[in-house]
Amino acid sequence: MTSARRSLTVAVATSVVLAGLTVGASAETVPDVRSPKGGPVKPAEVPDVAKGLIVKTTTATPSDALLAATDDALGAKGEVAGDDRLMARVSTVDFDEVVAGDVAEDAAAKVAERADVVWAVPNRLRQVGTQAPVVKNDSDFAVQRSLWNTGYTTNPQLNVPSNGGYSIKAPSLWRATEGLSSTVVAVIDTGILPGHPDLAGKIVPGRDMITNLATAGDGNGRDSDPTDPGDWYDEGDCTFRGSSASSWHGTFVAGQIAAATNNAAGIAAVAPNVKVQAVRALGTCGGYDSDIADAMRWAAGVTVDGSTNPTPAAVVNLSLAGSPGTATQRNDDCLLYNAAAREGKAKGAIYVASAGNDGANANRVTPASCSELISVGATSINGFSAIYSNIGSTVDLSAPGGDTTVDAVRGSDSSKRDIIWSLGDTGQKARSAYAVIGYEGTSMAAPQVAGAAALLHGLGFATPTELTNALYASVSPFRARSGAYAKKAVGPDPYDLNCTSPGRQWCGRGLLDLSRVQVPLTAPVINGTPTVGEPLTTSLGTWVRTPSAPTYVWKVDGATRGTESTYWPTADDIGRSITVTVAPSTSAFKRLSKTSAALSVPDGPEVALNGPTATPTYGSPFTLTATVQGASGGAVELRTDGGTVLGTGVVAGGKATIAVSAASARRLVPAGSSLRAAYLGDGTTAKASSPRRTITSRKLAAKVSTSLGSRVRTTSRATLEVRVLESPDLFANPTGELRVYDGTKRILITRIYSNSGGTKSIRLPQLKKGTHRIKVYFKDSDYIASTYSAVRTITAS
Incomplete structure (x- = not known):
C-alpha cells in the first residue's frame, strides 16, 4: 500500500442556523475568534469570489435592459461579458473578470430590485475539499477502518456482529447486497482517471461540465470527456494566493464508492457492484456554482446544452463547497442549489454533500446545508466529531472521515492512522503512477453515505423520499458524551468533539451504520403441522438486523387472511396455498420483506x-x-x-x-x-x-371483613385490619385494590398483594371527634368479585 503523501481537507461553507431555517430566515452568529468546537476558527482556504451572477427572471432569458442594469451595478469593478441560459427562467450573467464576493453580492442586490427579476445571486467559486461478517481479499481492506474496524467491540444485544467499532459496518449489509450494476452514482468532482485498474468496468460515460477554459485545464469547455487532467495550480494561477499539487479527488471519491472489490488488490468499496459516473465540474482553482448546478441536473437525467445522460444517476455525490459565509449568502446560494436539486429529484435522484472542513458552522456551508441535499459530517475512529468537521442543525448524518490530528497514529505503523484510503495517483501535476492514497475530510465521509444510498437503492428503495428515509434510518446513536473529548487538547486549545451536548445534536441523526438495516437474509419459516383449527407460527429467519416488532401478513391463495405472528387455518383453507410475509415495523424499511415457502392444509372433519x-x-x-x-x-x-x-x-x-x-x-x-x-x-x-x-366463568364471591375497636382516639391514627377471603379458598392470597370509606367519603386507597396472605393492616387518617361509619371496598381482581365489607360504626373521642 502506498502511504499517504498528504491529507486532503476539502474547503466547505458552513455555519450554525436556527432550527427550521428557511430561505430568508436569519442564522445565529458564529464568533469570529473561536469555532463552535473551541479553538481558533480555521481561516478560509479560498477567498469568496464570483465570476458573475445567476438570475431568475420573469422572462425566458435576461433582457438587454437587465444586462445593462447589471453592468451599471458593477460600476468600475467590472463589466458584463455575456449571459447563458442555465435552467427554466434561470440564467448566468458573466463578468469579464472575477470579482470579490461582496462586489457580486451588491450587484445582485441591485439587480434583484427589478420587476423582471425573481432573484439574483453571485456565481461563486467552490472547491474540493475484529473480523467482518464478509471479508474481502483486497490488499488494503484490513486498514479500511471506515468500512469495518476490528479494534472495537459493540454491544451484542444490538443483534449485530460483535465488532466493527465506529465504522459504517458495510460488510454487515454485504451479506444481503453489494449493490446492483444498474445503480449509478454520479460523482460531481474533478473528473476521473478512467484507466485506473481498480475502476476497470466500474465507470459509465460521464461529462465535463466546466465552461471556464482557465479552470478546465484540458484546453476546451464542456464535452463528453470527464477525464481528470490534474487540478494543480502554481502561485499566481488563481485569484487567491497559494499553490497545490493535483488532488485526483474525483478518482478518490469514485474509488470509495465503487472500486473493484474482492480482486486481491487495492481497496474495497462501499457498494462493490454499482457503477460510478464522473461529472467534471471542478478543475484548476475550483469550480463555479453555475457549472455545478448544471452537473447536478445532467447527472439526474435533465437535458443540459442538448445533452441527456443515457444512464441517469440514482445518487449524486458532491464532495465540494465553499468557505462558510453569512446567513444571507447561504440563503442566496440555496436558491440555486435547491432549484437544481428539485429538478434532479423529479427525475429520481438524491444528492449527498459534504458539510465542510472548517470546524465551524455547517449551517452556512453550501450546497450541503441547502434543504434539498443530504449534509454529511465527519467522525473520527473513536466515534467523535472529527476536529475539522463543520457542525450544526443542518447536518443530516455523519460517517467516518478520518482525524489524524486528534487520533493520529497508534504505534509506529502509519497504516493504523485514522485516515481514509482510496484510489489516486502519485503524480504531482500530470498522471504518473496509480496508487492507493490517504485523505481525511467530510469529502471522504460523503461518498460513504452515497455508497450506502446506492446499496439501499439496490434493495428496492427507488424514489428519493424512500431512499432518503431508509438512509436516515440506517444510523446508530452517537456515543455518549465524553468529558475527555469535551476538552480535547489540540495544541494550546481545548476542543469539544462530542456529537451530543445538552439541547443540541451537532452531527445529525446519527452515525451511518449499515448493520442497522432491517433486511432479511433468509425467508421466514412456518412452524406447525398444517391442520384445520391448529395454530401455525412464524420463525423470522436470519436478518442483517432483526426487527424488534416485525409485521406479518398471512395469505391464502394470495388473499390476506391474518396479520399476527400466528395463523389459525379454517376449513375454508383446505387445499389452498398458505404463506406468511414478514417485514420490519420501521416504516423506512417496510419494503424489506420476505415470504415463506407455501404449504397447504389437508382435508379434515368438521x-x-x-x-x-x-x-x-x-x-x-x-x-x-x-x-x-x-x-x-x-x-x-x-x-x-x-x-x-x-x-x-x-x-x-x-x-x-x-x-x-x-x-x-x-x-x-x-x-x-x-x-x-x-x-x-x-x-x-x-x-x-x-x-x-x-x-367465561363467574368470579368468586368476595369475603371482605374488617377488625377495628368501637372507640378510637382523635389524637392518633387507628389501625384497620382487613381480610379478603378469610377462609382458605382458591385465592387465600388475593391481589386487588382496597378503598376505605367513612360514610360516603373515600378516605384512603391502598392495595393488597398476594404475599400478604389475604390480610392488610391499614393506618387510617386521624378521625374527627364523633361517630364514623367505616367500610372497605375490594376491587380490581381478575378472579374475585368486587364487594363491600360490612359497615363498622366507631366513635372517635
Whole structure:
C-alpha cells in the first residue's frame, strides 16, 4: 500500500442556523475568534469570489435592459461579458473578470430590485475539499477502518456482529447486497482517471461540465470527456494566493464508492457492484456554482446544452463547497442549489454533500446545508466529531472521515492512522503512477453515505423520499458524551468533539451504520403441522438486523387472511396455498420483506365445541361436548391457545364429552379463555380442530371483613385490619385494590398483594371527634368479585 503523501481537507461553507431555517430566515452568529468546537476558527482556504451572477427572471432569458442594469451595478469593478441560459427562467450573467464576493453580492442586490427579476445571486467559486461478517481479499481492506474496524467491540444485544467499532459496518449489509450494476452514482468532482485498474468496468460515460477554459485545464469547455487532467495550480494561477499539487479527488471519491472489490488488490468499496459516473465540474482553482448546478441536473437525467445522460444517476455525490459565509449568502446560494436539486429529484435522484472542513458552522456551508441535499459530517475512529468537521442543525448524518490530528497514529505503523484510503495517483501535476492514497475530510465521509444510498437503492428503495428515509434510518446513536473529548487538547486549545451536548445534536441523526438495516437474509419459516383449527407460527429467519416488532401478513391463495405472528387455518383453507410475509415495523424499511415457502392444509372433519349448559364458577368443574362429523372413534382434547390440555373425551357416534376438573378450571380466566376441541384422528378420519371459542366463568364471591375497636382516639391514627377471603379458598392470597370509606367519603386507597396472605393492616387518617361509619371496598381482581365489607360504626373521642 502506498502511504499517504498528504491529507486532503476539502474547503466547505458552513455555519450554525436556527432550527427550521428557511430561505430568508436569519442564522445565529458564529464568533469570529473561536469555532463552535473551541479553538481558533480555521481561516478560509479560498477567498469568496464570483465570476458573475445567476438570475431568475420573469422572462425566458435576461433582457438587454437587465444586462445593462447589471453592468451599471458593477460600476468600475467590472463589466458584463455575456449571459447563458442555465435552467427554466434561470440564467448566468458573466463578468469579464472575477470579482470579490461582496462586489457580486451588491450587484445582485441591485439587480434583484427589478420587476423582471425573481432573484439574483453571485456565481461563486467552490472547491474540493475484529473480523467482518464478509471479508474481502483486497490488499488494503484490513486498514479500511471506515468500512469495518476490528479494534472495537459493540454491544451484542444490538443483534449485530460483535465488532466493527465506529465504522459504517458495510460488510454487515454485504451479506444481503453489494449493490446492483444498474445503480449509478454520479460523482460531481474533478473528473476521473478512467484507466485506473481498480475502476476497470466500474465507470459509465460521464461529462465535463466546466465552461471556464482557465479552470478546465484540458484546453476546451464542456464535452463528453470527464477525464481528470490534474487540478494543480502554481502561485499566481488563481485569484487567491497559494499553490497545490493535483488532488485526483474525483478518482478518490469514485474509488470509495465503487472500486473493484474482492480482486486481491487495492481497496474495497462501499457498494462493490454499482457503477460510478464522473461529472467534471471542478478543475484548476475550483469550480463555479453555475457549472455545478448544471452537473447536478445532467447527472439526474435533465437535458443540459442538448445533452441527456443515457444512464441517469440514482445518487449524486458532491464532495465540494465553499468557505462558510453569512446567513444571507447561504440563503442566496440555496436558491440555486435547491432549484437544481428539485429538478434532479423529479427525475429520481438524491444528492449527498459534504458539510465542510472548517470546524465551524455547517449551517452556512453550501450546497450541503441547502434543504434539498443530504449534509454529511465527519467522525473520527473513536466515534467523535472529527476536529475539522463543520457542525450544526443542518447536518443530516455523519460517517467516518478520518482525524489524524486528534487520533493520529497508534504505534509506529502509519497504516493504523485514522485516515481514509482510496484510489489516486502519485503524480504531482500530470498522471504518473496509480496508487492507493490517504485523505481525511467530510469529502471522504460523503461518498460513504452515497455508497450506502446506492446499496439501499439496490434493495428496492427507488424514489428519493424512500431512499432518503431508509438512509436516515440506517444510523446508530452517537456515543455518549465524553468529558475527555469535551476538552480535547489540540495544541494550546481545548476542543469539544462530542456529537451530543445538552439541547443540541451537532452531527445529525446519527452515525451511518449499515448493520442497522432491517433486511432479511433468509425467508421466514412456518412452524406447525398444517391442520384445520391448529395454530401455525412464524420463525423470522436470519436478518442483517432483526426487527424488534416485525409485521406479518398471512395469505391464502394470495388473499390476506391474518396479520399476527400466528395463523389459525379454517376449513375454508383446505387445499389452498398458505404463506406468511414478514417485514420490519420501521416504516423506512417496510419494503424489506420476505415470504415463506407455501404449504397447504389437508382435508379434515368438521369439529364443533359446545357448552357448557350454564356459566361455571371459577375453579369449579364443568362439562363440554365436542362433535366430530363422520368420526366413529378417536380422542378429543380441550386445548387453550397455548396448547395446554384441560380435559379429554372419547368420540362415540360422532360425539365426545369432555369433563373439566376443578384443577383445570383454575387455569382459566373468568373474563374469558380461548378454547378449542382438537380431534386426534382415528386412523381413518384425519385430524382437525374446532374453531376457537371464548369460555367465561363467574368470579368468586368476595369475603371482605374488617377488625377495628368501637372507640378510637382523635389524637392518633387507628389501625384497620382487613381480610379478603378469610377462609382458605382458591385465592387465600388475593391481589386487588382496597378503598376505605367513612360514610360516603373515600378516605384512603391502598392495595393488597398476594404475599400478604389475604390480610392488610391499614393506618387510617386521624378521625374527627364523633361517630364514623367505616367500610372497605375490594376491587380490581381478575378472579374475585368486587364487594363491600360490612359497615363498622366507631366513635372517635
